[in-house]
Amino acid sequence: MSQLRLPFSTLSPAAYQGLVATSQALAHSPLGLELVELIYLRISQINGCAFCLGKHAQTLREQGVAQAKLDHLAGWRLSELFDARERAALEWAETLTFVAEKGAPDALYEPLKAHFTDAEISDLTLVVALMNAFNRLAVGMKL
Numbered sequence: 001m002s003q004l005r006l007p008f009s010t011l012s013p014a015a016y017q018g019l020v021a022t023s024q025a026l027a028h029s030p031l032g033l034e035l036v037e038l039i040y041l042r043i044s045q046i047n048g049c050a051f052c053l054g055k056h057a058q059t060l061r062e063q064g065v066a067q068a069k070l071d072h073l074a075g076w077r078l079s080e081l082f083d084a085r086e087r088a089a090l091e092w093a094e095t096l097t098f099v100a101e102k103g104a105p106d107a108l109y110e111p112l113k114a115h116f117t118d119a120e121i122s123d124l125t126l127v128v129a130l131m132n133a134f135n136r137l138a139v140g141m142k143l
Contacts, residue, residue, distance in 0.1 A: 002142045019137075022130050029123040031116075034063050035086065038073070039093045039124070040131045045074050046097050047135035051143045085115040089124055096128040 009016045026036055037059045044052035057070055072079035076090050088111045095108045112121050137143070 004143060005141045008137055008141050019130065019133060022126065023134075026123060026127050026130065029120070029127075031089075031120055031123050031127070034060065034065060035089060036127050037063065038065075038086065039089060039127050041070070042073055042076070042090055043093055043097050043128065043131040044135055046094065047132065047139060049135040049138045051138045052131070052135055088112050088115050092124060093128045096125065097132055 027033055029036060037056050040052065041056040041060060044056060060070060061067070066081075069079075069081045072081050076082045076087065082090065091108055092112055095102055095104055112124070116124060
């Protein structure tokens, strides 16, 4: 592991604590901790954040998620281990993670309505935004 470039949590304590507070709020979201952590893990796979990969995979194992499901996450579209709700959430997470390339088209937003309330869609979008922020901090500062 390389040395931390800057101690961002102490250099920008108020901003960092805001991210932590958001994370704590989302851990108690009606989405459920398992789905939140699954989204965190998938986004961390995309962004190549080794620190977050270890952290969220461990949390999911502690939550009782089968290792096979974690093994299939990168290929979730081809796996039968993910239900329709998880698939809609993973699709939205990937869409927003690549928002500069794809935008956020209605065709990928609309399927969320079959599985989530408006408040849950809002929480899901915050989950995606937060994990992308944490990944950028961790990768950028070599956490």
